[in-house]
Amino acid sequence: MSFKSIIQDMKGEIGSISRKGFDVKIGYGLRSRSHRVVQDVPVPLIDALKQSCWANMPPELLRDVLMRLEAAESSWPLRKHVVACAGVCRSWREITKEIVKTPELSGKLTFPISLKQPGPRDSLLQCFIKRNRSTQTYHLYLGLTQALTDNGKFLLAARKCRRPTCTDYIISVDAEDMSKGSGTYIGKLRSNFLGTKFTAYDAQPPHAGAMVAKSRSTRLVGLKQVSPRVPAGNYPVAHIAYELNVLGSRGPRRMQCVMDSIPASAIEPGGVAPTPTEFPVGSVDSFPSIPFFRSKSSARSESYSSGPLTSPKDGVLVLKNKAPRWHEQLQCWCLNFRGRVTVASVKNFQLVxxxxxxxxxxxxxxxxxxxxxxxxDLFTMDYRYPISAFQAFAICLSSFDTKIACE
Structure with missing residues (x-):
């Protein structure tokens, strides 16, 4: 029996049991037209997960099967089978969470929470961004091959919203639903009027004790009375600033990023960056198509592997763009992107x-x-530890915005 047929068999069995449990529930809750209670004796609901034969597999055997699967299907699209296993039942999900490592250790993006976790330490995770000028949207994909033209695995999407005094980029995990009041909203990027300063906000606290920033957008979401499960917080995670250019030179941009949620020591050997292990319980159900949203390769019960910065003296990580060199023969500014960039643009940058x-x-x-x-309308985006895919995407979005005072 193939692995695909096993997954389909499990889904069919769990689905039939779930329907039985649902019928029992509503059958004893009906009332007749004369408003008399047909039967109000409480009947225990059938737990489909416990009734499934797959949930009763010996843990040792199940762990061995999942470990073999995790090792064999190391890249997308086959990696979707690893994700499917986490959605079978509670026991499968817990074991899968222990086996699947974070991007820092494995270099793989598996679950949605991986987008908020730091990238690999030893290499750059290669992604690319597709821009749609007509809809003012930007889609982030994980590169599946070394080619710059593959379709990739969708990761994040952003929509540009122009306002009288600023520009917002709403970031979502859904390519179609990119609204602030949606359950798929995970953060945003906001610019000043000149387009020289940006602040990236996370919808969820990036580390324990993170302070939410009150803003007009937060109040508006509250006025809409959206579901309380929809994340609506504004937690600053990065401040991006482009140096003013009063002379109007067409030289390269100069930028600096202050990573509010990452300590400066994170880049040193043995340094630690905040690594969220799961989305807050209140927002897990906001993603109905991803019932296994929680994930982490650690058995620890804390939501974050490291707390906030303990004191101001610890400092935060500051990034700056690597200065390009002038190429006399080509008559242009150059950086070594190792083949990942092929078109000259003022938007190109490397951060160290x-x-x-x-x-x-x-x-x-x-x-x-x-x-x-x-x-x-195609751009590459490669990142590594201690930056996450979400943070990297937000920083790159700032490069798309028009900068009146810089160019």
Whole structure:
């Protein structure tokens, strides 16, 4: 029996049991037209997950099967089978959460929560962004091959919203539903009037003790009386600033990113960055198509592997763009993107950690995020630890915005 047929068999069995449980529930809750109670004796609901024969598999056997599957299907689209196993039942989900490692350790994006977790330490995770000018939307994809033209695995989407005094980029995990009041909303990017300063907001606290920023958008969501399960918080996670250019030079942009939720020590050997292990319970059901939204490779019960910055002296991670060099023969500014960027653009950049006290180390020379143009509306985005896909996407979105004072 193939693995695909096993999954279909499990879904059919669980579905039939769920329908039986639903029929029993509503059958004893009906009232006649004369408003008399037909029967009000409480009947225990059938737990479809416990009745499934798949839930009763010996844990040792189940763990061995899932470990083999995790090792064999290491990339998308086959990796969807690993995700499907986490949706079978509670016991399968818990074991899958223990086996599947975070992107920091595995270099893989498996569950939606992986988009909020730091990328791999030893390599850049290669993604790309597709821009749609007519709809003012941006879609982030995970590269499935080394080619720059593959279809990729969809990760995030953003929609540009122009306002009189600023510009908002609403970020969602749904390619079709990109509204602030939606259950798929996970954050936003907001610019100032000149387009020189941006703030990236996370809809959920990036670490324990994170402070929410009150804003007009938060109050508006409250006025709409949306479901309380819909995340509507504004937690600042990054501040991006582009240097003003009063001379109007067409030279490269200069930018700096202050990562509010990442300590400066995270880039050092043994350094730790906040790693959310699951979305808050209140927002799990906001993603009905992803019942197995919680994920993490650790057995720890804490929601975050590291707390907030303990004191101001710890500092936060500051990123700056790597200065390009002038190429005399090509007569242009150049950066080594190692083949990942093919079109010259003022939007292209590489971010490295800003050295402290003027003393640069090898860790400060590593490119943590690079973004560049490869087609008319196609851009590559590669990131690594301690930045997450969500944070990297927000930073790259700032490069698309028109900057009146910079160019």
């Amino acid at each position: 950690a800003s050295p402290e006290n003027g003393q640069a180390s090898q860790e400060h020379e590593k490119v943590l995020l690079q973004f560049g143009k490869v087609g008319k």
